[in-house]
Amino acid sequence: MNYFFDQHFHVMNIEHPNLLSFFASLDTGIPDLITSGALSPNYILTGKNLKGSLMLNRITNTLTTFEQPIGETLAVMEDDLEGKFTSHEEEAPKPDQPYIREGKMHMRSQSYDKLAMCPQLMDFSSNEISREGLYYPSKKTSRILKYAEDTLAGFDLYRKDHPEGLFEFFPFIGITPPTHSIEFIEELLETYVTKTHSRQGQFKEGKQKFYGVKFYPPLGYNPWPSDQKERDKVTLIYDFCTKYDVPIMTHCDDQGFRGISPKEAWKYTSPATYKPVLEAYPTLRIDFAHYGWQYNPLHKKPLTILTAAAAKVPDSPWFFELVELMHLYPNVYADFSFSGTNSDFYILLDNYIKTLDEMKAETVLSRSLFGSDFNVNLLKVESYTSYYRMFELSPFADENIHRFVQTNPMAYMGIVE
Incomplete structure (x- = not known):
């Protein structure tokens, strides 16, 4: 099948996130929120976003996708690529023609029969929240089962309403090990995860x-915990994924939803934290989402920032940790999701690749994946289509664009007919 992959996006409704867990993670209140970098320039709040009613429109646009069933949101995404909506932002990137036309998906010089859509379910389950001063303690919750069922129902609704639609679905199930027993995790894997790579499985x-x-480390996932009971949970997952060649995706920027403190979240999210995992499981397939981008200036040394700015290359330490893992292990990948809301991201990545020797450049080019991070990306771009247009306008050659959307994700996912 001639696929175009969106390797990383989210569809959910307001029932699925755990807002109690997020607010409980703000142990020191507003100072904790500021220190975390959530208000850092170029993350959500930018000079452009703060103009007039633009931020309100972006927030409303995003919330709209939480107010409807998952199947309807999937239909909206396809309708968007078919050019069924009107842009209201003068500066929003707009394609010359809809990306889906004449029964195919088009990008640059290539056309594709289907879009391989890979929704990433986040496991918002949480342990009991009880602390001094809390009037109504929150009970332990397990949210991933309903989220999984709602997602499968969403696929069915999409197919019913769009029988000729181009979307095919290859979802990822979220797991936050500390919130579950090892027996629950084993049953979750056995119940929901396919052990074959057949396209027909969907x-x-x-x-x-x-x-x-x-995996979403800021929700409490430690890739290699020292506690043996917790270690057994994660190694159960790694063993399963190695045995059946199941790909893993892990969140890898310093922002996003949190269920733990910023410092814990950063520690667990760092690509370097995965070194003992990959030493023990060197063939594990892992996509580090968002290409290890860091927005918080606390993570960066002033001299590094100046040097990177002069060379017009990335300045995030996690980016370089991730690239190092690519060179050491055969199945380490990274995706563009959300990072691509800033067109400079593609320029910096392209500039960096051009500094590498031929072999190292080829490694990075062959491990990079296109992803959108819809619907979170709507806080930074007007639409799903706008995000695609920014990618289309990136400095990469047509052959590399094709690799990012098909060749590389097919290698990462290993999907067969």
């Missing part, structure tokens, strides 16, 4: 339609 009866596992 059409068969039953629940085994998830093609990968999604």
Whole structure:
């Protein structure tokens, strides 16, 4: 199948996130929020976003996707690529023609039969929240089962309403090990994750339609915990993914939803934290989302920032940790999701690749994946289409664009007919 992959996006409704867990993570209140970097320039709040009613429109646009069933949101995404909506932002990137036209997906010089859509489910389950001064303690919650069922129902609704649609689905199931027993994790894997790479798996009866596992360290996932009980949980997952060649995606920028303190979240999210994992499981397939981008200036040394700015290359330490892992292990990948809301990201990445020797440049080019981070990206771009247009306008050659959307994700996912 001639696929165009969106390797990383989210569809959910207001029932699925755990806002209690997020607010409980702000142990020191507003100072903690500021220190975390959530208000850092170029993350959500930018000079452009703060103009007039633009930020309000962006927030409203984003919330709209939380106010409807998942299947309807998927239909909206496809309708957007078909050019069914009108842009209201004069400066929003706009394609010359809709990306989906004449029954195919088009990008640069290539056309594609189908879009391989890889929704990333986040496991918002949490342990009991109880602290001094809390009037109504929050009970332990397990949210991933309903989220998984709602997602599968969303696929069915999409197919019913769009029988000729181009979307095919290869979802990833979220797991936050500290919030579950090892028995629950084992049952979750056995119930929902397919053990084959067959494309036809998404059409068969039953629940085994998830093609990968999604980790989100800021929710409390430690890739290599010292506690043996917690270590057993994560090694169970790594063993399963190694045995059945199941891909893993892990969040890898210093922002996003949190269920723990910023310092813990940063420690768990750093690519370097995965070194003992990859030493023990060197063939594990891992996509580090967002290309290790860091927005918080506390993570960067002033001299590094100045040097990177002069060379017009990335200045995030995690970016370089991630690239190092690419060179050491055969199945380490990175995706463009959300980072691509800033067109400079593509320029900096392209400039960096040009500084490498031929072999190292080829490694990076062959491990990079296109992803949108819809619907979170709507806080930074007007639409799903706008994000695609920014990618289309990137400095990469047509052949590399094709690699990012098809060749590389096919290698990462290993999907067969």
